[in-house]
Amino acid sequence: MPLKILHSIRSVNPHGGGPVEALKQFAAVNARAGHQVETVCLDSPDDPWVKAFPLPCHAMGPSKGSYGYSPRLVPWLRENRKNYDVVVVDGLWQYHAFGVWRALRKTDTPYHVFTHGMLDPWFKRTYPLKHLKKWLYWPWGDYRVLRDARSVLFTCEEERRLARQSFWLYRCRERVVNFGTGAPVGDPVAQRALFEEKFPETRGKHCLLFLGRVHVKKGNDLLFRALAEVLASGASPELANWHLVIAGPDDHPYGHEMKALARELKLESRVTWTGMLTGDLKWGAFHHADAFVLPSHQENFGIAVAEALACRVPVLISDKVNIWREIDTDGAGLVENDDVEGTKRLLTRWLALSPAERDVMRARAEQCFATRFHVEQSARSLIAALSGE
Numbered sequence: 001m002p003l004k005i006l007h008s009i010r011s012v013n014p015h016g017g018g019p020v021e022a023l024k025q026f027a028a029v030n031a032r033a034g035h036q037v038e039t040v041c042l043d044s045p046d047d048p049w050v051k052a053f054p055l056p057c058h059a060m061g062p063s064k065g066s067y068g069y070s071p072r073l074v075p076w077l078r079e080n081r082k083n084y085d086v087v088v089v090d091g092l093w094q095y096h097a098f099g100v101w102r103a104l105r106k107t108d109t110p111y112h113v114f115t116h117g118m119l120d121p122w123f124k125r126t127y128p129l130k131h132l133k134k135w136l137y138w139p140w141g142d143y144r145v146l147r148d149a150r151s152v153l154f155t156c157e158e159e160r161r162l163a164r165q166s167f168w169l170y171r172c173r174e175r176v177v178n179f180g181t182g183a184p185v186g187d188p189v190a191q192r193a194l195f196e197e198k199f200p201e202t203r204g205k206h207c208l209l210f211l212g213r214v215h216v217k218k219g220n221d222l223l224f225r226a227l228a229e230v231l232a233s234g235a236s237p238e239l240a241n242w243h244l245v246i247a248g249p250d251d252h253p254y255g256h257e258m259k260a261l262a263r264e265l266k267l268e269s270r271v272t273w274t275g276m277l278t279g280d281l282k283w284g285a286f287h288h289a290d291a292f293v294l295p296s297h298q299e300n301f302g303i304a305v306a307e308a309l310a311c312r313v314p315v316l317i318s319d320k321v322n323i324w325r326e327i328d329t330d331g332a333g334l335v336e337n338d339d340v341e342g343t344k345r346l347l348t349r350w351l352a353l354s355p356a357e358r359d360v361m362r363a364r365a366e367q368c369f370a371t372r373f374h375v376e377q378s379a380r381s382l383i384a385a386l387s388g389e
Contacts (some may be wrong), residue, residue, distance in 0.1 A: 002034035003386060004083065008100050008111075009090040010068055012041050012057060013049045015213075015249055015276065018303040019090045019116045025182050027055050029379035038084075040076070042068040042096050068095045077103035086386045087111040089149070092118045092142050093134065101145045110150040112386060113172075117155075117300020119163035122217070122320070126297070138167055146172040151385060155179035155301045158322040178381035180373035181306045186280055188287045188311075195284030199272050202288060205243035208347075209289035209313070211277070211304045214250040219295035219318065219338055220258045226295070226343035228265040236351050244293075247274045247285050286311035290358075291333075291350055295343040296321055309333075309369035314361040316346040323373075331361060332368035 007023050014020055027037035038056040042063040043049070050059045058080075063070040073095065081087070081104060089097045092115055104111050124131040134142075146152050152172040154160035160174055196203045208227075214220055223244070231239055250258070250273055262271050277285055286292070292308035292315045299305075299321040308315050315333035317324055327333045334349050336342035353361070 003085045004036045006084040006087045007039045008096045010094045010096050011043050012053045025375045026379045073099040074103045081109040089113045091116050097145050112151050113149045114153045119166045120298050121165040122298035151175045153177050156322050177385050178378040179301050180375045180378040181303050182375045184283050191280045191284035192287040195288050206241045206290045207243050208293045209245045211247040214255045217298045222295045222343040225340045230347045244271045247277045249276050289313050297338050306373040309365045312362040312366045314365050330368040332365040
């Protein structure tokens with residue numbers, strides 16, 4: 001039976017990364033199956049990304065502070081909850097989640113929570129002061145959000161296992177659902193040509209692609225340091241044509257820090273900073289790449305990893321990307337630890353592969369995507385969870 005689904009998310013700004021993109025793609029697939037999907041967010045109705053969002057979007061902002069408090073959210077949910085069969089909360093730690101709990105906890109409108117990796121213990125180890133602040137909030141806040149949810153959704157078994165390590169006061173009904181993304185659209189040859197036209201310095205180069213937020217958890221510093229060491233080794237003539245593409249938002253303090261590090265390591269001529277890419281330019285970056293690189297310290301799923309696989313691009317990732325076991329099992333890429341030495345091994349192992357071995361890995365990458373991470377399967381898995389199957 002078709003469902004009327006409301007997603008509650010902090011923001012529909014595409015700079016939010018994977019959760020926003022997944023919401024759009026799941027909605028598109030589920031709409032074709034007859035389901036109706038809408039969103040409620042804490043953005044201002046005047047924000048350009050709200051106006052451009054492809055789904056009905058109820059913007060409750062402007063919200064207050066980093067927590068995103070909006071006095072309009074709970075009354076709106078209480079007034080409109082009967083219009084929906086189920087509510088999905090995307091993410092934690094902000095008012096869009098707590099507001100759903102406040103509005104629905106004593107009603108017959110069920111809600112489910114996608115944690116999107118926000119209970120990973122990496123955050124506890126890396127930001128102990130922030131974790132202490134969360135602990136003060138946890139018992140009366142997100143602990144109750146999870147406890148009273150019809151189910152708490154995890155995108156893989158690794159994420160579910162790690163979530164239990166963040167807070168000892170933890171109780172919820174866990175469920176693992178498939179997660180993924182859509183297959184690339186458009187003409188790969190034309191998209192690659194468009195990318196090379198926009199960034200001519202990449203033409204004829206063996207490009208390694210990083211696509212995502214330039215953020216401390218992504219291990220950009222590891223990638224630069226490892227690349228500098230591998231280039232200095234002169235291990236192969238192929239290195240003369242190696243080039244790194246950093247595709248993602250970088251106009252912020254950490255991005256400036258990483259650009260300074262690239263200069264310090266004498267990598268300026270080897271790195272192209274594209275900023276955020278969308279549409280044909282994004283797909284062109286994937287089609288141009290020899291390999292995708294993500295030495296992340298914490299990655300719940302990694303939509304960009306799945307997108308790379310969909311484009312037949314092998315992925316070189318750390319074992320802190322939660323789908324690393326699937327990648328390793330399928331031979332769709334290489335996996336190492338999230339430190340400089342581990343990242344260096346990723347690059348040297350890729351360098352050591354013959355052209356025939358790389359072609360085999362490309363075929364396995366495509367097959368891995370088709371069998372595990374295609375959005376059609378993921379959307380069906382989500383609907384089954386929301387329907388209680």
